[in-house]
Amino acid sequence: MARYVPEAPQATCLSPEALQCASALTGQENGTAGMGSGQAKSETDTANFINFCAGQQLTNGKQVANGSCNGIPMGRIPASKNMISAIITEPGPGDKLLANVTFEVTIQTRNLHAGFQANPAATYYAAPQDLDAEGYVMGHCHVVIEEIDDLRSNAAPDPTDFVFFRGINDAGDGRGLLRAQVPGGLPRGTYRACTMVAARNHQPVVMPVAQRGAQNDCVRFVVGAGEK
Template sequence: MLFPEVLLLAILGYAFAIEAAIIPEFDGLGGLGMIRRQSHSNKFTGGQHFGSGQHFGGNNAAKAKKVTKTTTAVAAATKNSAAATGDNDFAASGNSCLDAENIQAGSESTGQETPTAGQASSATDANNFINFCSGQTTTNGLQVKAGSCNGIVMGKIPSTSNMVSAIITSPKPGEDLPAGKTFTVSVQTKGLAAGSFTNAAATYYSAPQDLDSQGQVIGHTHLTIQDLGNSLQPTTAPDPVSFVFFKGVNDAGDGNGLLSATVTDGLPAGNYRVCSMTSSSNHQPVLMPVAQRGAQDDCQKFTVGAGSDNEETAAKATSTRATATNAAGKKKGTHRN
């Protein structure tokens, strides 16, 4: 009888159908063990929640997690095979899939499994937030003034022994500089492999932070000066859009961490703040390994022209004070006579 053979074939066909249903992300051998980077806005965002639960993956998170766990077992074998045959599907670049080995389980936790007063719950996702920017304006290497979403990974983070630090050495604290005269701003850095500066008009935040062979952040610094108005001790934070000087330092300085920029023709008389802004090659603020640390940047306050609005006003004020003093002296002298 053929009935047992037909029944066996039917069962096998049903088993294959189930297997295909639970592994929807396979894309040939090159896709085994990988989660594809989809651009569909509803792939991982269905049922988003950013309330107390902070679940980003929504209703698809469990499905994605199941797919990942199902395919991980064959991923390593396939990856080894690809490496042996020269297949670049699993290379660090040139593919559109997330290697299952790179999924970080820490992103599945809110951090509040044991609630702690004063702490917020973290957003969560089972697949490294690879579709976090779906449906939004992406940064795409540009400086988008209206705001954007950047999906590039953060990158390599240095050890605590290679954290970045900086101190401004010029101008000095409270130093008064002559108005309209060229001066130099200098900052001594530590832990920064300076001199790497990408095209900010086309590669802004477009690549991850990287480290050199010594474990130091590869990047550069920026030096910016803002006018503080009529006081060195303002109580209102300055407008970040407004600055009187800005320079991205794209060289390695003296080779020992000392970086500088020239303020040609100086500044008008006034009260100022100069700050460093240390960045990775693609201009993102440097990322450090621990939260509790010293700051990686420095700021300094200084004056120009004794802090007056301009040099002419300062001269007039000095002259007026001198005249008033002389007049008072003569009057007292006459009275004494």
């Protein structure tokens, strides 16, 4: 197994061209646009938080279950016209599927340049989000299925307890349609299937404005005991 041995760093100083002066402000200074009641003060730093993770457990390309700190920049953010959205087209809301029978989860995406998934064991969160030449996020979509009590359940599922997870590595049909097969299906029960759209290095995609439609979707469905 190849092991990377780092060379002496060539550029460890923050370039003046990369300095974002907004990071020095809490957002609650008198006269600041957008202030509102109930807002929290932003943490501040005069150097882009370049050393925020110093002295802490670093993510360093790994999935650190006990928590870590990741110092990689968020990266390039698309224009509003290129924001991502997704909707699960199969199974549909309330659909009843056959128990223990293979089925597909199909997802129609918008503005995602799919087919880009980096090694999750070695480069997890290890590079910034990036855009293609047309300004679309290069990334992929995960599908996760969790069991829930019933179609109207109000109990938030335990995120560590799921019955199916798949990262869709391919580019889909070229028109935004992605597919994930669930081999052998699922046992009888009620389930929630959700998308998790990510940039190349598995970080949730970052969008340019706060007020927007969601980039992910969930659907609830039922698996029967051998009957529709």
